[in-house]
Amino acid sequence: MxxxxxxxxxxxxxxxxxxxxxxxxxxxxxxxxxxxxxxxxxxxxxxxxxxxxxxxxxxxxxxxxxxxxxxxxxxxxxxxxxxxxxxxxxxxxxxxxxxxxxxxxxxxxxxxxxxxxxxxxxxxxxxxxxxxxxxxxxxxxxxxxxxxxxxxxxxxxxxxxxxxxxxxxxxxxxxxxxxxxxxxxxxxxxxxxxxxxxTLENAEIIKYAANAFLAMKVTFINQVADLCEQAGGNVQEVAHAIGMDKRIGAKFLHAGPGFGGSCFPKDTRAFAATGRRFDAPQTLIEEVVAVNEARKQAMAARIVEAARKTGAQSVAVLGIAFKPNTDDIRESPALDIVRAIQKAGLTVRAHDPEAMNAARTVLPDVIWCASAYEAVEGAGVVALLTEWNAYRALDLKKIADLMAGNVLFDMRNVYKLEDVADTGLDYRSVGNGAVSITPKSIT
CATH class of the missing domain: 3.40.50.720 (NAD(P)-binding Rossmann-like Domain)
Structure with a gap:
């Protein structure tokens, strides 16, 4: 054949x-x-x-x-x-x-x-x-x-x-x-x-419905992360517990800066548009699309606010690909976040193990660096946006020494509090309002 x-x-x-x-x-x-x-x-x-x-x-x-x-x-x-x-x-x-x-x-x-x-x-x-x-x-x-x-x-x-x-x-x-x-x-x-x-029609709907549901899970846990931050919870512990329920499952319950990639953004938009065309509105998915767009801007606003408080003029971004183990940057949350940081008048220094060549064409004003350590030099804030393995064991004391400021936004919850203790970094994760770490103490 x-x-x-x-x-x-x-x-x-x-x-x-x-x-x-x-x-x-x-x-x-x-x-x-x-x-x-x-x-x-x-x-x-x-x-x-x-x-x-x-x-x-x-x-x-x-x-x-x-x-x-x-x-x-x-x-x-x-x-x-x-x-x-x-x-x-x-x-x-x-x-x-x-x-x-x-x-x-x-x-x-x-x-x-x-x-x-x-x-x-x-x-x-x-x-x-x-x-x-x-x-x-x-x-x-x-x-x-x-x-x-x-x-x-x-x-x-x-x-x-x-x-x-x-x-x-x-x-x-x-x-x-x-x-x-x-x-x-x-x-x-x-x-x-x-x-x-x-049937042909069922197969077509299955594809869109599957991706829409997974995107909804991501958006759900991101909103739960916001609640955890305000109420003193820990989204990782919450996600772990609810994911043990076989009716829910643990996959796609990882809080972060929003979903991206070649599938979820376009497929949720298309699924919502199809619902409108058939007079069967997919209102849950329409809300997922809106919430995801708003989340990327909210994450960028956190970074900009922290950077302005440090007085430094640059932000280091680690990770541009929408997920690790790919060079795909299509609709990556990092793209919108970088653009928002630049719009605020700040310089962006960035690194990604595989996606920099693709990103240069769409982010020409970024300073592209050969390593994560080069990217953080002189930065007021470091934002970890893609959970590459290369970023999981960084020398955080060295990071702190190279920075002009000391804020580390871990938007993929790669590190634990004990990893950051005594490094001099002001560590901020996603969905963790129960505990925090500053350069002086663990509380």
Missing amino acids: NISMIGTGYVGLVSGVCFAEFGFPVSCVDLNAGLIARLNAGEVTIFEPGLDELMARNIRDGRLSFTTDLAASVAEADVIFIAVGTPSRRGDGEADLQYIEAAADAVAAAMKPGAVIVIKSTVVVGTNARIRDRIRAARPDVAFSMVSNPEFLREGSAIEDFMRPDRVVVGVEDARGREAMRRVYRPLYLRETPMVVT
Whole structure:
């Protein structure tokens, strides 16, 4: 069974490499000739732990190839995955489907009879049916099957998520599409991975509803953190206890500066917009979107206020990627926080282990530093915004000595109070109102 993977962004590249690891011949397609040249040279174009080794092995073994020739790739494919971007559309928050439509038109022109067309991109309900009808109108003489197969990959652990998922969701209309999906996911079936076989519409809604619910959990615990700060509680202890309830679960109950990334922000906006379009308002999710935006600004305001009290003119930011183990900065809370700090007239010195190259283009006025220690030199405030392992064992006494001020905002609750004792730092975490630490004492 030959697979064509259209789109070599995050989802397309990871999925293509993993399908090749399953033993299938996979041709990955992208219209960006420079990107394809880099991939053909063996360069991994995204940062994802373990992907480089997996990609190199499958290129070497002849199962994985990269091309700009979509027609040639599709013409030989039994299963054609469309994994192009669906960014938020300006104005209404709906998913922009122009790239899906362009890919579908190209597939229609080149596909062979009996092909199975799978939309892996995140799309709003009704999109698969629309694309099916679009292709059918272009090629009424060619039989094909339409499948919806949303992805549930977490950046930083995408290989594990693909190889050992909680479930595989496929929306199908006929037996040919269903059997094709059983074949491509057969290695997971042998591991007894649940496969949810449903309709096109259900598969589309499942993807958005899952991400919206997880974003709601993040927003919920962030608001609980605010309550803890005011009432003398500790959000980490609260989250641990409520997460032990199997009905709730511990994942995504980590307070911080707000959610970001390639999925949650755009998917919550699209889900809310879809609700409005179908006259079924998703008011909880609309509030999640608003609260998350407000939280980023509130976190920035804390930093600015503290910096002004120190009298120093610069703030050090540690971590720009929206989460560790990725170089993805899309809608990272750090971007909004940095811009707000700069708007207040303060200089930002920053470091990130992997995301600085991507961030330079969108934050050109930041002073980019080679290490965390270089970033904190002369800063009045240090804000730890991404919980990279590289930041978990910093020499905090050295940090204090290098700073002009002494405030450390740990917005990911990386450190414990005993870690900061006797360092000279004014330590401020998120959601911890029961205890605090200053340069003089622990109370």
